[in-house]
Amino acid sequence: MSGTDAAAPRDPEPPGSAGVAASDRLLASVVREESARITAALTVSFGSFDVAEEAVAQAVEEALTAWRTRGIPPKPGAWLMQAARHNALDRVRRERVLRDRVLTDSALRRGPATGAEGGPADERLPLLFGCCHPALAPDAQLALTLRAVCGLTTAQIARATFSTETATGQRISRAKRKIAESGIPLRVPEGPDAAARLDLVLTIVSVMYNEAHFVAGADADADRDLADDALWLACVVADALPRAAEAHGLHALLQFHRARESARSVDGELVLLADQDRARWDPALLAGAHTALERAARLRRPGRWQLHAAIAACHADAADAASTDWLQVLTLYDMLLAYDRSPVVRLNRAVALARVEGPAVALAEVDELEQPLASRSHLWHAVRASLLRDLGRDDEALAADLRALELTANEAERRLLNGRVAR
Template sequence: MSPPDAASDRALERVVRAETGHIVASLTASLGNFDLAEEAVAEAVIEALVHWREAGIPPNPGGWLTTAARRNALDRLRRDKRYRQKLEILADTSRRSAKEVDERLPLLFGCCHPALTETAQLALTLRAVCGLTTEQIARATLSTPTATGQRIVRAKRKIGAAGIPLRVPVGEERASRLDLVLTVISVMYNEAHLVAGGDAGADRDLADDAVWLADVVAHALPGEPEALGLVALVKFHRSREGARSVGGDIVLLADQDRSRWDVGLQTQAHAALRAAAAQNRPGRWQLHAAIAACHADAPDFASTDWDQIVTLYDMLLVYDQSPVVMLNRAVALAETGHASRALVEVEGLRGDLERFHLWHAVRGNLLARLGCDDEAVEALNEARKRTQNDAEQRLLRARGGTSV
């Protein structure tokens, strides 16, 4: 039986995800102080956690959180004469206008500023714009909660000290920051899946919010093919959601019932990918989407064009030489009949990915293909120990053949 506060905690989680970016952006626009806005919202979330457990979920949870955040900001401003004139502005902004629905876009670019390190940009954006917790961000970025929290604090201080504006840049400045904005949305989508202590079902609110945000960026920046590439990628992935889990258990791609894939979303994804390709400016998000399209177009797993996928990964490495891309390429290479070569490439990634559970899982699967059963079981059990998701643990335990 769920504890009595479980319902209020889930409601708060949904509101934080949906409203955090809007509230932070609105307060920052009024105050001109990002750090104050983010701190006011963070305090409101803590207040909601306690109050909602005691008094129940309010009729308008989003309004409650907005009011609490504004009150916190007002309390802080009353202690600072420099902001005295802004009290009236804040007091009058009691309701969010329809125009504010896209306020997350300038907030996204403001957080993704070159004055910050890339890891700090990613962590801060996931916190301020998307409402993810420090623990969620740590998992998504393969870091620790302590390091992530310190990174967020330093980033907020730097934004205040440098006077970084929250706006959508233009020209070369935008080009240099768009990729990280798209990365943030991609990580946000990935975080909707396989949460710690959960089953294989996706967090639909978070996944849908990431798809929506990708559309917002692409529609606001129609001349950016990479934004369209990300739209295609997340919609290809979202289209498979209905088949990737059954009864809380993971269904691997090879075993998925493709009749459950969402054809409408795949059609939208193909249209976005074609629109991106028409601009004749290839990039990593378009190539990721092209790989996803190969899977979407195959009528069954056996018909997958793995040679084409390996070729696309080779093209992708021109733009993205991250260890995770190399790991995924090795998986595709093994499907072309080159498991031994794939294992050599995976072993070469040990230094970068050894603490990443999927590296152990891929290595274990390759060892099993090559008949190294004992080593395969050991690798799969190591992968199981390194994931906190229940569904992944069950899958890896079954494939490893042991409950150790």
């Protein structure tokens, strides 16, 4: 029996784009919720992450075609599970390494696992930590997470990470080979390295969210599917690790950012925070962000993601840009430096510093970041141009804006910078 025979479909949707769109929407939802669970279960059952991940990816591709033409099955998650299991069995049989424990499928019939904190484990979490293992290169961590945990196809990952399908496929294959050859465990770490590993996972989720924005050659609209995947994944981690304050901090941060999305991008144009129509901000997401941040604060384990979220809360709580408590924002950035002294954090701090102590003091701070940022960051040049313009150094500001233009490929950002240059 083929994977597409795993469950009897419902009566097909009426032909046409509406039925296809409904099928694709449901598949995207099922993949997000179930693909990582299935991959984790098949990894346990077959003893191979590579076999499991390939089987699930093939099942997703099969579902994309089958559900469009034959209709949505009555139990979509079970359909995907059985299709993936058949794919795995086919591969194992071809390779003549089928094991007795696969035939009995005992692993799939076991009761729920127990998490590191005593509650039921989310089987997606060990998979996520395995994909984000420090032995893997950062680009491989991101690609493998998008594939194995979020269920994206190679083509989708290539688009999301501005790469080619060939390069993306090779990156994923190398990462899976590294996991197999190095014996990288698919488990949630415990003990002294747990906090550092969690921070790495949260960083990858944050990078995923950032990758959804400022796409080369595109307008200001974010890749909403990728942004939503990142927000969903942050929620999965926070729910699975209820006493991990930093997980709640990142969940809060991404909700604050997502709440502003409809005001940040209007008709394909980028609108800076100071100019956004705050009535367009999503009140439900803002409320959820505050709840997550308060939950983190009650745990009394401060960290960088909570401070990032607290800074975002300062902007969210201001009735308008002029009402922003910049002294509080600067104070939070000063606290953040104890956890993260990266050039980007220091650049963002300089923007707050300009509001509190003036553009001259801030410009001195920005100029100290020339070596790490000037050759690669259009934002460094754009911030510097704004400060120079505030100081009346218009010729230098124009030169800085022109250099920022050279370094950005996003069309909305280019139009924004061109507007400054033309003034």
